Amino acid sequence: xxxxxxxxxxxxxxxxxxxxxxxxxxxxxxxxxxxxxxxxxxxxxxxxxxxxxxxxxxxxxxxxxxxxxxxxxxxxxxxxxxxxxxxxxxxxxxxxxxxxxxxxxxxxxxxxxxxxxxxxxxxxxxxxxxxxxxx
Numbered sequence: 001x002x003x004x005x006x007x008x009x010x011x012x013x014x015x016x017x018x019x020x021x022x023x024x025x026x027x028x029x030x031x032x033x034x035x036x037x038x039x040x041x042x043x044x045x046x047x048x049x050x051x052x053x054x055x056x057x058x059x060x061x062x063x064x065x066x067x068x069x070x071x072x073x074x075x076x077x078x079x080x081x082x083x084x085x086x087x088x089x090x091x092x093x094x095x096x097x098x099x100x101x102x103x104x105x106x107x108x109x110x111x112x113x114x115x116x117x118x119x120x121x122x123x124x125x126x127x128x129x130x131x132x133x134x135x
Contacts, residue, residue, distance in 0.1 A: 072118060
């Protein structure tokens with residue numbers, strides 16, 4: 001199994017120096033721009049890996065909910081998480097509205113996954129042969 005590190009973009013065709021500005025700005029400015037972009041690329045890779053880990057955890061929640069026939073969404077938990085994330089965003093000097101939109105997008109995806117897991121779980125339960133208590 002190949003392990004990717006957060007510093008590698010994971011794509012052989014990724015060119016970190018790709019820019020439509022090359023040849024149009026001073027070389028020293030371009031070098032500084034590429035250096036800053038390298039940090040951004042590392043952060044983007046880290047975000048992807050963090051999101052992957054988050055979704056692995058939420059998949060486990062989805063299976064637990066499906067097994068116990070719990071609803072895919074939990075509005076109380078979602079509201080608490082949004083309020084918490086807005087506070088964290090304010091502390092980090094990030095636009096709280098952006099943080100909320102981002103979390104709402106993730107929550108929507110998680111609920112969609114949970115619904116699919118529940119449907120799969122129900123379908124597999126329906127296909128199991130029913131055993132008789134009289135047998």
